Amino acid sequence: MAELNELISEQLFAVVAVLAVLVFLLLIIVLTQSVKLGRLRKRYERMMAGAGVEDLESLLLNLKMQTDSVEDEQEKQRRTMMMIEQRQRMAKSKLGIKRYNAFSDQGSDLSFSLALLDDMDNGIVMSGLHNRDSSYVYAKPVEQGDSKYALSPEEKEAIEQARREGRG
Structure with missing residues (x-):
């Protein structure tokens, strides 16, 4: 019986030793995680400082709303720019002028x-x-560099001068 008590006592000691080692390892893991959690909390608090919100979800929703607003404004500006570009193409921006003496005998x-x-x-x-x-x-309409009305040589020269100005 003494042998049995001694064997149980050795096994019990081994189990207690293993449990003590496990408790010690778990303690180290808990301390490590606690340090990491503390660092994470500090980073979170720095990130949230001055944001004017209490939690990360509110911050993300606020940022999403701001992003949507910026995208809407950008789309509005893109449409406005396209409209301006269309109007610009229709603007009479090319100019050609020819001065001459229409009546050679005077003036x-x-x-x-x-x-x-x-x-x-x-x-x-x-x-x-x-x-x-x-x-x-006199005024005559011009479509694609020509008119349905007869053009004088001077009018043709003014049109060609304006067309050349647009190519340069």
């Missing part, structure tokens, strides 16, 4: 032909004919 280079065209070579050509007694102004 000087007071007559003119003025072409105003957009990027698609649509617009008008205006001619002002000046002599000593009177002045006349």
Whole structure:
């Protein structure tokens, strides 16, 4: 019986020793996790400081709403920019002018032909004919660099000058 008590006592000691080692290892793990959790808490508090919210969920929702607002504004600006670009293409931005003496027997280079065209070579050509007694102004529509009305050589030259200006 003494042998049995001694054997049980040795096994009990071994079990207690193993349990003590396990408790010690678990204590080390708990302390390590506690230190990591403390660091994480400090980082969380630094991140949340000055955010004006109490928890991370509120912060994320606030950031999502701000991002959506920025995206909406960006889309509005993109549409506005496209509209401006379309209007710009239709603006009469190309100019050609030819001054000349319409009546060679009198006066000087007071007559003119003025072409105003957009990027698609649509617009008008205006001619002002000046002599000593009177002045006349004519306007003709221009579509794709030509008019359905007969054009004088000076009007054609003004249109070509405006078209060249657009290529440069």
